[in-house]
Amino acid sequence: MNTPIHPPFIHSVHYSPGRGGEKIERIYIHTMETPESEGRAQQVDTWFAGHNAPQASAHYCIDDKAIYQGVKEEDTAWAVDDYLENQKSISIELAGTALQSPTQWADPYSSEELQLAATLVAELCDVYGVHILKLTPAQINLDQSGIAGHVDVTLAKGIRGGHTDPGPNFPWDRFIQLVKSKPPVGVKGI
Numbered sequence: 001m002n003t004p005i006h007p008p009f010i011h012s013v014h015y016s017p018g019r020g021g022e023k024i025e026r027i028y029i030h031t032m033e034t035p036e037s038e039g040r041a042q043q044v045d046t047w048f049a050g051h052n053a054p055q056a057s058a059h060y061c062i063d064d065k066a067i068y069q070g071v072k073e074e075d076t077a078w079a080v081d082d083y084l085e086n087q088k089s090i091s092i093e094l095a096g097t098a099l100q101s102p103t104q105w106a107d108p109y110s111s112e113e114l115q116l117a118a119t120l121v122a123e124l125c126d127v128y129g130v131h132i133l134k135l136t137p138a139q140i141n142l143d144q145s146g147i148a149g150h151v152d153v154t155l156a157k158g159i160r161g162g163h164t165d166p167g168p169n170f171p172w173d174r175f176i177q178l179v180k181s182k183p184p185v186g187v188k189g190i
Helices: 040-049 083-087 108-128 137-141 150-157 172-181
Strands: 026-031 060-062 067-069 089-094 146-149
Touching: 026 108, 026 150, 040 060, 040 067, 060 108, 083 089, 089 108, 108 172, 137 146, 137 150, 146 150
Parallel strands: 026 089, 026 146, 060 089
Antiparallel strands: 060 067
């Protein structure tokens, strides 16, 4: 298993160098909208780096066994439909879909994936001073620090036809508790 401290790096095609002077305030959780399967993090990160890549990217892709990095933390991933929000955030793609049921989010694959994601998110919160708090759309508009889903940006910014991930059944309470339970792992640096 890869560690979140030094994940493999496959550079995404679409991103913006730097952060326009913005401080990292938020971490956004996404779903890849793919089935949960072995090697999915590497597959999606490789897709973001390929010739047929969408006009999108994420800092990290996670499945049940691995974390892959596609955009350096000091750079801006093209992850949500609001460029300023991209400059202020780190985006993490999880294998799975926004339509997953509570049972699917509790299965062994998702449980392992959420553990890996919580370890990484705890590290990022420690390094960047992001609050371990699930943000509402209103709190995003108030420019508060914390953790939210892509759907929360859609709602906060009133983006028509925007994303709904990680979905209504994403286990936010459980995930935030997992993040809080992780000890600081030291300075990651950018």
